[in-house]
Amino acid sequence: MTSNKPVTRKLINCPESCVDDNLLGLGAAYPLLHIHPKHRVVTSRQKEDYGKVAVIGGGGSGHEPFAAGFVGDGMLDGAVAGGVFASPPTGNVLYAIKYLIKHNSGGVLVLIGNYTGDRLNFGKAIEKAKIAGINVEGVIVGEDIASSNNKTGGRGMCAEVFLYKMCGALSAEDAGLEELRNLATDAAKRMATLGVCLTPCSLPGQPPLFEIEHGMMELGAGVHGEAGIATVKLGTAHEVVAMILEKIIEHLNLSSGERVAAMVNNLGGTSIMEMNIISKEIKEFLDSRQILLERIYSGHMKSSLEMHGFQICLLHLDQRHGEAWLRLLDAPTAAPGWPGGVASIRRQGGIGDDDSLTHTEETKPAVGPRLSGEQRRLLAGALRAAARALRQAPAPALLNQLDAGCGDGDCGNTLDRFAAAVLQYLERAPLQYVSCVLRELSELAETDMGGTSGGLYGLGLAAASQAFASAKSVDVASWLLAWESATHAISKYGGAEPGDRTMLDTLHAAAAAFKRSMKADLRSLLAAAGAAAEDGARATAFMSARAGRASYVASTHTHDEDAGARAAAIWLQAIFTSISQNL
Numbered sequence: 001m002t003s004n005k006p007v008t009r010k011l012i013n014c015p016e017s018c019v020d021d022n023l024l025g026l027g028a029a030y031p032l033l034h035i036h037p038k039h040r041v042v043t044s045r046q047k048e049d050y051g052k053v054a055v056i057g058g059g060g061s062g063h064e065p066f067a068a069g070f071v072g073d074g075m076l077d078g079a080v081a082g083g084v085f086a087s088p089p090t091g092n093v094l095y096a097i098k099y100l101i102k103h104n105s106g107g108v109l110v111l112i113g114n115y116t117g118d119r120l121n122f123g124k125a126i127e128k129a130k131i132a133g134i135n136v137e138g139v140i141v142g143e144d145i146a147s148s149n150n151k152t153g154g155r156g157m158c159a160e161v162f163l164y165k166m167c168g169a170l171s172a173e174d175a176g177l178e179e180l181r182n183l184a185t186d187a188a189k190r191m192a193t194l195g196v197c198l199t200p201c202s203l204p205g206q207p208p209l210f211e212i213e214h215g216m217m218e219l220g221a222g223v224h225g226e227a228g229i230a231t232v233k234l235g236t237a238h239e240v241v242a243m244i245l246e247k248i249i250e251h252l253n254l255s256s257g258e259r260v261a262a263m264v265n266n267l268g269g270t271s272i273m274e275m276n277i278i279s280k281e282i283k284e285f286l287d288s289r290q291i292l293l294e295r296i297y298s299g300h301m302k303s304s305l306e307m308h309g310f311q312i313c314l315l316h317l318d319q320r321h322g323e324a325w326l327r328l329l330d331a332p333t334a335a336p337g338w339p340g341g342v343a344s345i346r347r348q349g350g351i352g353d354d355d356s357l358t359h360t361e362e363t364k365p366a367v368g369p370r371l372s373g374e375q376r377r378l379l380a381g382a383l384r385a386a387a388r389a390l391r392q393a394p395a396p397a398l399l400n401q402l403d404a405g406c407g408d409g410d411c412g413n414t415l416d417r418f419a420a421a422v423l424q425y426l427e428r429a430p431l432q433y434v435s436c437v438l439r440e441l442s443e444l445a446e447t448d449m450g451g452t453s454g455g456l457y458g459l460g461l462a463a464a465s466q467a468f469a470s471a472k473s474v475d476v477a478s479w480l481l482a483w484e485s486a487t488h489a490i491s492k493y494g495g496a497e498p499g500d501r502t503m504l505d506t507l508h509a510a511a512a513a514f515k516r517s518m519k520a521d522l523r524s525l526l527a528a529a530g531a532a533a534e535d536g537a538r539a540t541a542f543m544s545a546r547a548g549r550a551s552y553v554a555s556t557h558t559h560d561e562d563a564g565a566r567a568a569a570i571w572l573q574a575i576f577t578s579i580s581q582n583l
Helices: 018-029 090-101 116-131 159-172 177-188 237-252 272-288 322-330 373-391 395-404 411-426 434-449 451-469 476-494 503-516 522-542 563-582
Strands: 033-036 041-044 053-061 078-084 107-113 136-141 191-199 216-219 230-233 259-266 292-299 308-316
Touching: 018 033, 018 041, 018 053, 018 078, 033 090, 041 090, 053 090, 053 116, 053 159, 053 177, 078 090, 090 107, 090 116, 107 116, 107 159, 107 177, 116 136, 136 159, 136 177, 159 177, 159 191, 159 259, 159 308, 159 322, 191 237, 191 259, 237 272, 237 308, 259 272, 259 322, 272 292, 272 308, 292 322, 373 395, 373 411, 373 434, 373 563, 395 411, 395 563, 411 434, 411 451, 411 563, 434 451, 434 476, 451 476, 476 503, 503 522, 503 563, 522 563
Parallel strands: 053 078, 053 107, 107 136, 259 292
Antiparallel strands: 033 041, 041 078, 191 216, 191 308, 216 230, 259 308
């Protein structure tokens, strides 16, 4: 039966060659690796026999960097890749064992994920190698909580990577095969993994393997594209991590005062931001239970193609083994996929701000001309009118809509935050010096707007503040000088000029009209500047973007006014109208 779902797009050459292309690409990126294309085997480059034990891992492809990405001194000596989500054939596993024993006469340890195909194919290869007189042992790893009630035990998840690291490090210390096997066996009993996914994955050339309703997630999803044991409501990172850790702690029977190492496995399509938030939540949850988090390793370990989700694995560092296992986890490795290192070792502190750096009021004296009571009233009214104009409908929605075609669609929201901060500021501000008011508005733009818009407004307002700090009086000439200083600073650091389809088109047009009307009465001057601001904003609809975010996209996405230009027109006209009405 043919699926009606569309095939998921992937940047591959063809489904039939993607596994081999992947391995060759790994070799291109890391020339210290040796690729054996006919057998889909990856080994570290070894020219002589050091007498140590070789460690082998492997399984289906689609789990990258697992397992080939963990080949390197201090981790795996070899990895065997099968097809996508398929176990490698016995012959390829046997080839890897025979190749590695040539350079590692101490024997071979094979770490096997607890899946039927891997158990059969790796197991058969081990038995054939033993018949050939090779000193080889295998350890099956299956730490998944979701499938732990299965007759053959839980599935093998990302915990295998913990074993790659510890067994590889122990082998580098010239430990024997029996010692390595005992390490893997003991550690496998003290690990547990559970995860969730928000979206499924798809095999190359195929549609998604299953569907997840919006707002839901699969608990206990596997790494072969299979759904979980339950579909539950999607929660916050805090809620999801707590749910997972509750189950892991219960499964491992952990209690207060015990120590663990954690692994956060990216199932493929989870952003680094999400992964970092998950790590934060893991630490805070374990801290609340007084369980000491000695190490946390976050990244792609054993992924499931592009699946959006993650797994958490805890390794119990008990009193008998804890210190030795930490030493092995901290040992150096050349494996490209291992995320640990010197920076991973637990240390006290590391979080906290130097608040003394933000206490700088003493360096900001009140300078420039002082405002009269009437001038303060007009300024407060104008700023309040500008802020309200940006917050009232239809401004926020309109600005978001204009921004959506060439930006991230949040211009209205960004300016709404700034406007809210300005209104709050006006409730307490004395408004005695223009330079101080403009400087404080500049800081609000930086802290409450943020991003590019906050930077541009902050620069412009700071430059205007500096201009007023040197002014002799508060008159139209001083305001024009401050205005021109602001536009110059925005142009200098923002890289745009009038005509480039940015907020400068509004600011420049209005400033030019203001300058031309200097000899007119104030109401006429403000009316001319307001009309010019409107014309400047409208003109951007017919311009080609040469600067700003709009310049990064095709012109088909910039068929209306520039959001920043329209925003400037909104607050300029609100200021001019307020002053005219309150003169």
